[in-house]
Structures are given as C-alpha cells and as structure tokens.
Amino acid sequence: MPVFTDTAEANAYIGKMFESVVGQPEFVKATEGSGLVVRLNYTGPDTVLLIDFPGQSVSYGEEAASATNATVDLYMTCDDAHSFWLGKLNFPVAMARKKVKMEGSTAKALKLLPLTKPLFAAYEKLLLDNGRTDLIEKG
Amino acid sequence: MRAAVLREIGSVAIEEIDRPVPKMGEVLVKLAATGICHTDKSMVSGGIPAAVPLVLGHEGAGVVEAVGPGVDSVGVGDHVVLSIVVSCGACYQCGLGNLSICEVGSLMSPGGLMLDGTTRLTKGDEELFSLLGQSSLAEYAVVSARSAVPIRKDIPMTVASLLACGAGTGYGAAVRRAPVSLGSSVVVVGCGGVGLAAIMGARVRGATTIVAVDPNPVARELAQKVGATHAFDPTKDRVLREVNTLTKRGADFGFDAVGTKGTVELAFQCVRPGGDVVAIGIEDATNEVEIDLYSLLMQKRVTGTFAGSLIPQIDIPAALELFVDGRLPLDALVSETYRLEDVPRLLDPEFTLPPGRAVVSFEGVA
Numbered sequence: 252m253p254v255f256t257d258t259a260e261a262n263a264y265i266g267k268m269f270e271s272v273v274g275q276p277e278f279v280k281a282t283e284g285s286g287l288v289v290r291l292n293y294t295g296p297d298t299v300l301l302i303d304f305p306g307q308s309v310s311y312g313e314e315a316a317s318a319t320n321a322t323v324d325l326y327m328t329c330d331d332a333h334s335f336w337l338g339k340l341n342f343p344v345a346m347a348r349k350k351v352k353m354e355g356s357t358a359k360a361l362k363l364l365p366l367t368k369p370l371f372a373a374y375e376k377l378l379l380d381n382g383r384t385d386l387i388e389k390g
Numbered sequence: 391m392r393a394a395v396l397r398e399i400g401s402v403a404i405e406e407i408d409r410p411v412p413k414m415g416e417v418l419v420k421l422a423a424t425g426i427c428h429t430d431k432s433m434v435s436g437g438i439p440a441a442v443p444l445v446l447g448h449e450g451a452g453v454v455e456a457v458g459p460g461v462d463s464v465g466v467g468d469h470v471v472l473s474i475v476v477s478c479g480a481c482y483q484c485g486l487g488n489l490s491i492c493e494v495g496s497l498m499s500p501g502g503l504m505l506d507g508t509t510r511l512t513k514g515d516e517e518l519f520s521l522l523g524q525s526s527l528a529e530y531a532v533v534s535a536r537s538a539v540p541i542r543k544d545i546p547m548t549v550a551s552l553l554a555c556g557a558g559t560g561y562g563a564a565v566r567r568a569p570v571s572l573g574s575s576v577v578v579v580g581c582g583g584v585g586l587a588a589i590m591g592a593r594v595r596g597a598t599t600i601v602a603v604d605p606n607p608v609a610r611e612l613a614q615k616v617g618a619t620h621a622f623d624p625t626k627d628r629v630l631r632e633v634n635t636l637t638k639r640g641a642d643f644g645f646d647a648v649g650t651k652g653t654v655e656l657a658f659q660c661v662r663p664g665g666d667v668v669a670i671g672i673e674d675a676t677n678e679v680e681i682d683l684y685s686l687l688m689q690k691r692v693t694g695t696f697a698g699s700l701i702p703q704i705d706i707p708a709a710l711e712l713f714v715d716g717r718l719p720l721d722a723l724v725s726e727t728y729r730l731e732d733v734p735r736l737l738d739p740e741f742t743l744p745p746g747r748a749v750v751s752f753e754g755v756a
Contacts, residue, residue, distance in 0.1 A: 343441035344519065347501020361676045364439060 254333045254389045258298045261329050262311055264386070265291070265336060266300050268374045273307045278366065285362050290321040293329045323355040323363075337390035338371035393511075393528030394733040395518065396444045399436040402734040407445070407518060410510035410532040412458035417538050419470060422547035424526040425449035426728075426736050426748040427555050428582065428673070433521070435739040437674035441502030441519040445511050446737065448474050450526025451551035452752075454538065461535040463703075469545070470538040473702035474555045476523035477536055478505055490697040499523050505534055526554075527733055527750065539706045542714070548727060548749045549713065549720045552583065553706045555697070556747060557720055560587030560647060561709055562698015563670045565595055568643050572596035575641040577633055577660040578618070581609040583723050583747040584671055585647030586616050590718050592643070593617035599636055603629055603656070609745040616722050624656065633660045640665060647671040654679045654692070663688035670695055727751045 255261040272278050282304035291300045301315035310318070327335070331350050334340040345351040353360055378386050395405045412418045424447045433440040450472040454464050464470055476495035477484050483491050494505055502519025503509055510532040511518040511525060524533045541550055553561070560583070564570050574597040578585045581604035592600050593616075602613030602621040610621035620636060622629050633641055640662030646654045649671035657667045658681050667690065669679075681692060700706065712718035725746030728736060735741055736748055 341441055343439050343501045344503065345501075347441075347498050347503050348507060349497075356678075358676045358678045361439065364436070364676075 253295050254330050254386060255296055258296045261293060261296055261298045262300065264374070264377060264381075264383070265332060266309055266311060268336065268370065268377050269300065269302050269309045271377065272370065272373050273302065273304060273309060277369065278304065279307065281366055282362070285359065286322055287359055287362055288320050288322050289360075289363065290315060290318065290324045291332065292324060292326045293332050295328045295330065298329070321355065323353065323360040325360070326352040333386065334390050336371060336374040337387065338367070339390050391529040392730055393525070394446045394730065394737070396434055396440060396446055397442055400434060400739060402434055402446065402737045404731060404734065405513065407511065407513040407528070409530050412456060412532045413506070413510070414459045415461060415535050416458040416504070416532050417454050417461055417464055417470070417535050418456040419450070419452040419472060419531050419533060419538065420455045421450050421452040421526050421529060421531060421752050423451050423551040423752065424750045425551050425554070425556055425583070426733070426743060426750065428671070428743070429555070430521075430527070431737055431739065431743070432673060434737045438672070439675070443516070443518045444502055444521055445518050445525035445528050446521055446733070447527025448522040448524050449551055449555040450524055450531060451547045451554060452531070455530065457535070463535050464538050464540050468540045469543050469547070469550070470540055471550050471706050472524045472526055472531065472533050472554050473537045473539055473558065473697070473700065473706065474522045474524070475537060475697045475700055475702045476505065476534055479536060487701070488699070489701060490695070490699050495523065496696070504532075527730065529730070529752065537702065539702045541707060541710055545710050545713070546721070548724050548751060550710065551749060552587070552720055552723055552747055553709055556583040557587035557723060558700050558706065558709070559670055559695065559698040560584040561591040561718070562700040562705060563645055563668050563695050564588045564591030566699040566701075566705065567693065567695040568645070568666050568668050570595040570597050570643055573598050574643060575599035575637045576643045576645070577601045577603065577641045577657060578613070578645045578647060579603045579653050579657050580646065580648035580671060581606070581613040582647060582745060585645065586612060586723055586746065587720075588645045588647060588670065589613055589617045590720070594712060594717060599641070601633055601636065601641065606745055612722065612745055616719050629656065630659055637662070642666070643668070645670055649673045649677060651677060655681060658685065658690060658692060661690055663690060665690055667692045668695055669693070670698070723747045724749050
C-alpha cells in the first residue's frame with residue numbers, strides 16, 4: 252500500500268513543504284549563487300516537482316516536467332521520497348541499490364545536503380500540522 | 391574486533407563490532423597498517439556523503455587470515471595491499487580495462503556496500519557499512535579478492551598500505567593516467583601524500599622539471615626530497631611566472647592533489663597549450679571547477695582519476711619493486727605512526743594531519 256493515495260496528496264505534502272521553505276531567508280542565503288534547480292521525478296503515485304531555489308518557486312506536473320533549467324534530476328518512488336524527507340532513508344545506500352537515480356551535476360545535487368536537516372524538520376512539521384501522524388508512522 | 395565507526399558527522403568512536411566473515415570471492419585480512427586519508431576526514435566532516443553507520447579506513451595492508459569460496463589468487467598468510475580499486479571484472483568499464491571506474495564497484499563502494507550489494511559488517515543485529523569495500527580502520531577487514539593484492543613479505547606494511555589509496559592514486563596519476571615521459575615538465579599542486587606520490591611517479595617516468603606547489607614549508611621540503619626540482623609557496627610566490635620562466639611555454643602536465651576552490655584552475659593555468667591537467671584530489675564533493683574556453687580551444691585537456699587509474703595486481707607490486715630498488719621513496723611519506731585509539735582525534739575536523747601520511751600501525755602483525 253503506497254504512502255500517498257494519489258498525486259494530489261503527494262504534492263500537498265512534499266510540494267507544500269518546499270513551497271513553505273524556498274522563500275525563507277535561511278534557504279535563500281544557503282542557495283544563493285548555487286543555481287540549484289532540482290526536479291523530483293516520483294512514481295507510485297506519479298508526480299513531477301521542480302524546485303527552483305534561485306527563483307524561490309515550486310512548479311508541478313507538465314510545467315515541471317518540461318522545464319529546461321533543471322540542474323539536477325532525482326528519480327525515486329513516492330514511498331522512498333516520503334522516507335527521505337522524514338530523514339529515514341540512507342541516501343548513499345539507496346543510490347547504490349538503485350532505489351534513487353540521479354541525472355545532472357553531482358556537485359550541485361550535493362549542495363542540497365546542508366539543507367536536508369531543516370527540510371526534514373519542515374516536512375515533519377507540515378505533516379503534524381495537518382494531523383497526519385499516520386503518514387509519519389509509515390516513514 | 392575494534393573498529394573506528396562514524397555514526398554522525400563530526401563524531402568517530404572506537405567500538406567493538408563483530409569480526410566479518412568472507413563470502414564467495416572475498417578474503418578476511420588481519421590489518422597491519424592503515425593510512426589516514428583526507429577522504430576519511432572529508433567523510434567525517436560531511437564534505438563527502440557517507441553511508442552511516444560506517445566503519446572508516448580505506449588504505450590498508452595486512453595478512454590474509456581466511457579466504458571465502460572460489461578464491462585462489464591469495465592464500466592464508468599472504469601479505470596483501472587492500473586496493474580501493476573495487477572491480478567486478480565483468481562490466482563494460484572493466485572490459486575496457488578501466489578497473490578503477492568499474493560500473494559495479496563505483497556504485498556499491500560509495501554506498502558502503504560490497505560488490506553483491508550487501509554489507510559484511512555487523513554489531514549484533516545492526517548492519518554497518520563499509521568504506522570503499524574495505525573499512526580498514528579496524529582490526530580485520532573483508533575485501534573482494536580482486537582488491538587484495540599479494541606483495542613481497544619483506545616490504546614494511548606501513549609503506550605498502552600507502553599504495554592502497556593515497557600513494558597509489560598520486561603515483562598512478564603520473565604513470566597510468568597521464569603520459570608523462572622523458573624530459574616532461576610537471577607541476578604538482580598540493581604536496582600531501584597524494585601529491586608527493588605524483589612527484590615520485592613523474593620522476594620515475596623521466597620528468598626533468600618537477601615543480602611542487604604547497605603553502606606548507608615542511609611539505610615543500612618533503613617534495614624536494616622525493617623528486618621535485620623546484621618548490622613554490624602559492625601564498626607568497628608568483629607560481630605562474632616561475633613555471634613559465636622554468637618551462638618557457640608552460641608545463642606539459644599539471645596535477646591537482648588538493649581539490650579545493652581554485653586549485654584545478656591553478657594547475658590548468660600552469661600548463662602549456664596542448665598540456666594535460668589531472669585532478670586527483672577532492673576536498674568537498676560540491677566543489678566545481680571554472681576554466682576558460684579559449685584555453686580549451688588551445689587544446690589544453692582536463693581530466694581526473696580515481697585511484698590513479700591503477701591496475702592494482704600489476705601496478706602495486708611494480709611500485710613496490712621500485713621502492714625496494716630505491717627509485718620510489720615511499721617510506722619518506724610515512725610521517726607519523728599512530729594506534730587505532732588515536733583515530734577519533736586524527737579524524738576530528740579540527741585536527742590537521744601532518745604532511746606526508748599518518749599511518750595507523752596495528753600491534754602483533756608483521
């Protein structure tokens with residue numbers, strides 16, 4: 252049984268988490284000059300999100316899939332993404348086991364690393380604020 | 391057995407974990423010596439992502455304690471160097487002879503896994519991950535038999551261990567990756583263990599002008615001791631002017647053994663049109679390189695190497711023969727020896743490793 256019932260639910264939590272942080276001063280400062288534009292290609296349910304840190308915007312669906320300015324593309328299932336954003340997925344191991352695949356600049360992708368802890372916290376808070384402890388337990 | 395374990399960024403501890411058991415195609419090695427590499431430090435500091443909990447160490451040498459099924463390349467009692475070249479021998483890259491970038495090894499090793507996608511390291515019910523297929527800052531290590539290179543028993547283990555990673559990488563950069571030849575001019579940026587080995591390799595290949603660049607006076611002195619013909623301090627000397635004066639047109643080869651902002655660029659600016667630059671160090675995996683397009687049109691080339699692009703079973707014994715013959719002074723790299731208990735301090739991000747190589751020596755072996 253997948254964590255998210257449909258694309259809308261995946262976007263409502265993972266996407267909203269990014270929407271809530273991209274404009275925050277700490278993220279703006281941390282990504283300044285990085286050119287970091289990450290496209291998240293998730294399956295089960297299928298969704299595509301484009302996180303444009305310099306532009307401080309999040310887009311979805313066809314707009315995200317057809318964007319030409321992504322510096323990094325990450326591919327994984329929604330279930331693994333959910334675990335990852337809760338800080339429960341061992342990323343290097345997941346890469347080795349091909350649960351996560353990446354296209355683009357490794358250096359740019361790794362610039363995400365210092366941001367992951369605040370993102371994990373933001374994701375958990377968003378789920379708690381929405382009363383979705385059931386999803387936290389599935390992480 | 392005791393092992394140096396990284397559980398979170400910045401924190402290393404010596405822990406008692408289970409002694410690993412070799413599977414098909416693997417060997418169990420009792421460690422005698424393990425060099426401390428800057429990659430260990432970068433993983434501890436978070437500059438390079440690590441699969442945690444991780445048993446550190448990837449520059450080991452020791453004695454074969456046991457072999458798994460199907461191993462006939464080494465036997466119990468053999469002295470071996472544990473190369474960081476982890477190769478399957480069957481993939482596209484291995485078929486091309488590019489063992490150091492094996493499609494299986496280069497995927498599994500950074501993920502802390504053995505070639506079969508699992509780990510041998512445990513602490514009770516807990517799985518721990520391995521570093522570059524060996525985790526040799528521990529009393530014992532299980533490695534792929536293809537990475538266990540048998541060596542002469544009269545070679546000091548502290549010297550042999552250096553060829554597993556750092557010295558092998560620098561040496562291989564000059565003898566395998568770049569076509570350094572008789573009369574070549576070479577610039578080496580950064581004179582830690584890797585850079586010093588690149589200098590030695592360039593000298594073995596017949597380079598006659600070898601310029602060492604390092605801000606540390608002790609490192610520059612070591613560089614000249616192992617073969618550099620000139621040494622400059624980039625914080626005080628005009629390196630480009632000096633290199634151009636010495637070579638008339640720029641060096642034939644540039645090696646960057648540092649991997650921080652601007653160091654590949656410095657090596658790139660030091661080489662002549664048509665010259666080669668090889669990146670052999672990386673301090674932080676988020677580092678990017680900026681070079682000018684016009685110089686590329688002038689046929690300068692930039693490349694890199696993992697593990698010196700060595701063919702371990704051929705190049706490591708050959709390098710040790712050169713050492714015995716007095717032509718590859720690897721022993722000059724061993725600056726300090728330590729005990730396993732010292733590892734947390736050595737890998738503390740605030741601790742500065744000495745020039746050359748710090749090597750952990752294990753008691754009671756060889």
